[in-house]
Amino acid sequence: MSTQVEETKETAGKRAAKRPARPKKSNGQWKVDGQEPLNKNEIEKAEDNGLNVRDRIETIYSKNGFSSIASDDLHGRFRWWGLYTQRKPGIDGGRTATLEPHELEDEYFMMRIRTDGGQLSLEQLRTIAGIANDFARGTADLTDRQNIQLHWVEIENVPEIWRRLESVGMQTTEACGDVPRGFLGSPVAGIAADELIDPTPTIKEITSRYIGDPSLSNLPRKYKTAISGHPSQDVLHEINDCSMIAVEHPEHGIGYDLWVGGALSVVPRFAERLGAWVAPGQAVDVWLGVTQIFRDYGYRRLRNKARMKFLLADWGPEKFREVLETEYLGYKLADGPAPEKPTVAGDHVGVHQQKDGRYYIGTSLVAGRASGTLLHQIGDIAEKFGTDRIRLTPHQKILLLDIAEDEVNDVVAELDKIGLSSRKDLFRRSVMACTGIEFCKLAIVETKQTAIDAVTRLEEHLADIDELPHPISLHLNGCPNSCARIQTADIGLKGQIVTTDDGEQDPGFQVHVGGGLASKDRDEAGLGRTVRGLKITVDGLNDYVEKLVRRFLAGRGETETFSEWAHRVDEEELV
Structure with missing residues (x-):
């Protein structure tokens, strides 16, 4: 009996040896598998870059109304300009998974406004408030990515909203879509007394050079960046695709520690350190290199596996760093230390002294719920006390900067009057x-x-x-x-x-x-x-x-x- 079993195993082994190996299934990695699109989303992106839909919005859809919008634009490319259709009222949650997308959607849009680093001037704040009241039924919610979201936006009004935003240096470009989304930056960049380095110049250079760049507007999925020079590590670097956190190198001084591959959703994964120290002058090139790796090696075949975290999980930080240095930078990064554990809270709620002796005040909106009226009221307080700088945080909070010491209590009281607390409240x-x-x-x-x-x-x-x-x-x-x-x-x-x-x-x-x-x-x-x-x-x-x-x-x-x-x-x- 045992001899027969052995012979059977031997025969089976020979058959297996003769059988041709199954071809390896493509993951849709451009540099490995070529650029043939492997699913509906990739086909539509290959057919027309999402950035191109703006012209059709301005010349066709805004003039002819919602019914004129092509489906592949409406459910795909509109996102490249910060637009999603919103949910039709009256559909209960039990039906969310049973209805088709077109049955759930209304003929109105959510519009997401980028505020990279969360930095706003008084003029920009008032512009957003005016747009909210004029075109969004007063809605203006703060997100946990330092953006502002409007609702009830009609396609006919989108060109005018863009005109108003762009007149004050704001945009909705790539606020959604398979692109570099809005950048998280320390809301106290450039003003905190304990800041290690101001990342504002880096964020501004990246956004001015690469947001709206067609070479980076077709990534496998959404791509999130966070950069902070504050010791509180206030930008949630562990859950972003690419993060740089301030750290002091014993030889080279202040620079950034590089983290890659974080994201939550239904398959949460924390980012990993690459062990690399990034000099301030290298930060833009390093961000570009990491982003290009995602573009070229990210998985595109299955959309639910297309985030950076899955590539990092397979490669590991050592290989990722090697590819970054050899294929994209052309030089080695210095090894660097990990950042120290923060000793101060990163939400910045309360009253804090700035490096120039003035104060910033962090105030709590409950769950980010705001409105055009509330933003106007905040603007009135800012103007009354002579500040032109407002910041949004990754915790759905608002900061007023540059408050004189003898006016701090008055500002706190004014904020209280409109329902915004600057105290360290129990839950809000x-x-x-x-x-x-x-x-x-x-x-x-x-x-x-x-x-x-x-x-x-x-x-x-x-x-x-x-x-x-x-x-x-x-x-x-x-x-x-x-x-x-x-x-x-x-x-x-x-x-x-x-x-x-x-x-x-x-x-x-x-x-x-x-x-x-x-x-x-x-x-x-x-x-x-x-x-x-x-x-x-x-x-x-x-x-x-x-x-x-x-x-x-x-x-x-x-x-x-x-x-x-x-x-x-x-x-x-x-x-």
């Missing part, structure tokens, strides 16, 4: 929410108003708590895609339909706890812990968060953060 400082079902076609639950209601009730119910040892971040996302960074929040809530004990289908959330980045009370970045089987309804949100906070305060160690506590305790403590 650290709550974040994505667009949600109000406008987003992917969403399942409402997020903005839910977050606003939650903050109001939690601050009432927890009024007996004077101060938390660390702010507890509460992030609400309307779907699994993590635009609100739920996996890196102390309490992250992922929208879904929940079946109640009564068998009812209600909007609710899956719960993640204990996430965080190295820039937030952690030794290193870590994903939140999913509380297995726990799903809460929107109506049960406040009671759950209150219960969790009280358990933390009662059971934590003397110096223990919420994140540390959440990962230490038994799961029973978290339900």
